[in-house]
Amino acid sequence: MERSSDDIRRQVSEAYTKAVNTGCGCGPGCCGEPRQKGTPVQSAGYQASQLEALPADAVENSFGCGNPTAFSDLLPGETVLDLGCGAGIDLLLAAEKVGPEGRVIGVDMTDEMLDRARRNIAAAGYENIEVRQGYIEDLPVETGAVDVVISNCVVNLSPDKPRVFAEIARVMAPGGRLRISDLVAEGLPDWVRGDADLYSSCIAGAVSEQEYVEGLRSAGLQEVDIDERLVYDVVQLRELLGSELVEGGNGHKDELLQKAATELDGKVASVLVTGRKARP
Numbered sequence: 028m029e030r031s032s033d034d035i036r037r038q039v040s041e042a043y044t045k046a047v048n049t050g051c052g053c054g055p056g057c058c059g060e061p062r063q064k065g066t067p068v069q070s071a072g073y074q075a076s077q078l079e080a081l082p083a084d085a086v087e088n089s090f091g092c093g094n095p096t097a098f099s100d101l102l103p104g105e106t107v108l109d110l111g112c113g114a115g116i117d118l119l120l121a122a123e124k125v126g127p128e129g130r131v132i133g134v135d136m137t138d139e140m141l142d143r144a145r146r147n148i149a150a151a152g153y154e155n156i157e158v159r160q161g162y163i164e165d166l167p168v169e170t171g172a173v174d175v176v177i178s179n180c181v182v183n184l185s186p187d188k189p190r191v192f193a194e195i196a197r198v199m200a201p202g203g204r205l206r207i208s209d210l211v212a213e214g215l216p217d218w219v220r221g222d223a224d225l226y227s228s229c230i231a232g233a234v235s236e237q238e239y240v241e242g243l244r245s246a247g248l249q250e251v252d253i254d255e256r257l258v259y260d261v262v263q264l265r266e267l268l269g270s271e272l273v274e275g276g277n278g279h280k281d282e283l284l285q286k287a288a289t290e291l292d293g294k295v296a297s298v299l300v301t302g303r304k305a306r307p
């Protein structure tokens with residue numbers, strides 16, 4: 028049976044609430060060394076020097092698949108919007124770049140993530156960041172207010188991507204830039220598309236590069252391009268699926284990891300998507 032958009036978002040939100048609350052972040056079979064809960068930050072492309080100054084909680088609860096602030100050329104004084112800001116890692120990095128004259132807004136639907144983001148912002152001492160609860164399909168942001176839209180591994184989770192693309196175009200100021208890290212996928216088997224855990228793990232809802240680019244162009248953005256691409260191999264897929272987002276009961280996690288190793292190799296990629304809103 029088809030799940031409604033609300034059902035999908037509820038399930039995704041519950042999965043991330045559970046993931047950030049998983050104590051030491053020690054998943055089945057890994058006990059001993061505590062580990063990163065989401066995607067390891069090095070795999071996502073963050074430099075150690077970038078992370079040193081951040082609250083540990085923001086780094087440990089990072090679930091991104093890229094580093095959108097690294098390639099966004101953020102300028103002092105700009106307004107930045109982070110779609111699905113999670114615990115706030117990219118909010119903090121963006122706030123440093125835009126400085127006290129600039130402004131950073133984070134939107135996320137999950138209470139637990141917003142609470143953590145607020146705590147991490149307070150701990151880091153930034154006063155130019157604000158987080159708002161909401162859906163990326165219906166952004167609680169004024170029209171034309173944003174210079175740069177960033178996002179890290181979130182749009183793939185939306186059950187209505189055309190709506191997200193339209194909202195991105197609406198909130199961007201003329202001349203505004205888009206810098207999104209996300210997962211894309213080609214030729215996924217039906218069992219993957221239908222698996223709720225693989226949806227929350229950012230794989231089952233991922234669309235192709237072509238669909239992504241055409242969706243953004245149809246929403247009215249220009250110069251839409253894929254700037255970088257990292258095709259995931261078996262090791263990287265196991266890392267992604269090994270996070271707390273996949274349930275461990277009844278051997279399901281092991282089974283998924285095994286299947287992923289053989290069937291998803293080369294079909295999933297992390298990309299950097301760029302674009303611009305035309306000036307009138």
Ligand SMILES: C[S@@+](CC[C@H](N)C(=O)[O-])C[C@H]1O[C@@H](n2cnc3c(N)ncnc32)[C@H](O)[C@@H]1O
Pocket residue numbers: 036039040043088089090091092110111112113114115116117134135136137140161162163164178179180181184185186229
């Ligand atoms: C993979 S995590 C990424 C979090 C953060 N960007 C990072 O890099 O750590 C996905 C986040 O997007 C949020 N999210 C997923 N779908 C959403 C939607 N439709 N509207 C708003 N937030 C959403 C989740 O609550 C979660 O915090």
